[in-house]
Amino acid sequence: QKEVEQDPGPLSVPEGAIVSLNCTYSNSAFQYFMWYRQYSRKGPELLMYTYSSGNKEDGRFTAQVDKSSKYISLFIRDSQPSDSATYLCASNTGNQFYFGTGTSLTVIP
Amino acid sequence: DADVTQTPRNRITKTGKRIMLECSQTKGHDRMYWYRQDPGLGLRLIYYSFDVKDINKGEISDGYSVSRQAQAKFSLSLESAIPNQTALYFCATSAPRDSSGANVLTFGAGSRLTVL
Numbered sequence: 001q002k003e004v005e006q007d008p009g010p011l012s013v014p015e016g017a018i019v020s021l022n023c024t025y026s027n028s029a030f031q032y033f034m035w036y037r038q039y040s041r042k043g044p045e046l047l048m049y050t051y052s053s054g055n056k057e058d059g060r061f062t063a064q065v066d067k068s069s070k071y072i073s074l075f076i077r078d079s080q081p082s083d084s085a086t087y088l089c090a091s092n093t094g095n096q097f098y099f100g101t102g103t104s105l106t107v108i109p
Numbered sequence: 110d111a112d113v114t115q116t117p118r119n120r121i122t123k124t125g126k127r128i129m130l131e132c133s134q135t136k137g138h139d140r141m142y143w144y145r146q147d148p149g150l151g152l153r154l155i156y157y158s159f160d161v162k163d164i165n166k167g168e169i170s171d172g173y174s175v176s177r178q179a180q181a182k183f184s185l186s187l188e189s190a191i192p193n194q195t196a197l198y199f200c201a202t203s204a205p206r207d208s209s210g211a212n213v214l215t216f217g218a219g220s221r222l223t224v225l
Contacts, residue, residue: 008149034213043113043199043216044152088151092212095159097142101151 003027004072006089006100015109019076023089023100026070030091030098033065035074038086038102047074047087079107112136113217115200121223128187130220132200140203141183142214143167143175145196152199158183190224197221 006023013019021035032051036044050056053067064073072089086102113134122128132141143155144167154167156175164175172194174186187194198221201214 006151032212036214036216041219043201043218044214045216046213049213090214095157096154097214099152101149 001026002100003098004089004091004100006103008101008103010104010106012106012108013079015079015081015107017079017107019074019079019083019105019107021074021076021087021089021103021105023072024070025072025091025098027091027093027098028067028070029093032092033063033072034090034092035061035063036088036090036099038088040085044088079105081107081109083107111218113200113202113215115198115217115220117220118218119221121225122190123225124189124191126190126224128190128222130185130198130200130222132183132185132217134181134183134200134202134215136202136204136215137180138202138204138215139180141177142201142203143173143183143185144199144201145169145194146199146219147196155185155198187222187224190222192224195222195224 004025034049035047037047038044050063056063060077062075084106086104088102089100116131142157144152153169158177176184200217203214
């Protein structure tokens with residue numbers, strides 16, 4: 001079992017839709033949870049991260065962690081065509097990072 | 110200039126050739142990593158280094174070697190390239206902790222390698 005599992009999609013939504021991207025993880029020692037966004041032919045860039053359980057909001061993006069169910073979510077409100085990218089969830093135990101395989105999102109104008 | 114610079118960005122080579130991918134960073138981070146990315150498999154760690162004298166194997170180090178020439182430079186070599194090493198390779202850096210306590214990665218733009 002991979003440390004972090006992610007539905008690869010692809011996911012296609014109309015502009016303005018609310019997008020929900022989800023991951024599960026298996027290691028109870030994980031404390032920081034990250035979301036990276038990767039545009040085509042680019043490297044992943046950190047979108048946001050959360051510590052332990054709870055929500056964190058940054059503009060149209062909300063990251064949510066439920067440690068009781070080992071569930072990580074990223075919500076995108078009022079999605080835009082510029083949000084079209086692959087989104088990777090990740091966590092780490094200090095020395096090692098563990099990534100989901102990424103979910104490909106397309107926002108259709 | 111980018112914080113993490115990878116060269117070359119694209120490379121096509123033949124089976125059996127030796128290839129070096131280079132990475133340099135201006136972040137001042139001690140920790141550097143090499144990952145490969147394949148469709149459906151995500152990012153897999155090849156090697157990582159926490160300082161110039163520290164080199165560690167990742168989950169898929171076979172067929173690869175690395176050199177940490179300086180704090181800012183970390184190169185990946187394929188001694189004898191084979192077709193299943195065709196992939197997108199990323200260098201990344203991290204500090205032990207940022208001001209909030211998090212340990213996050215900063216990636217380069219990637220090096221696309223094709224082995225024929």
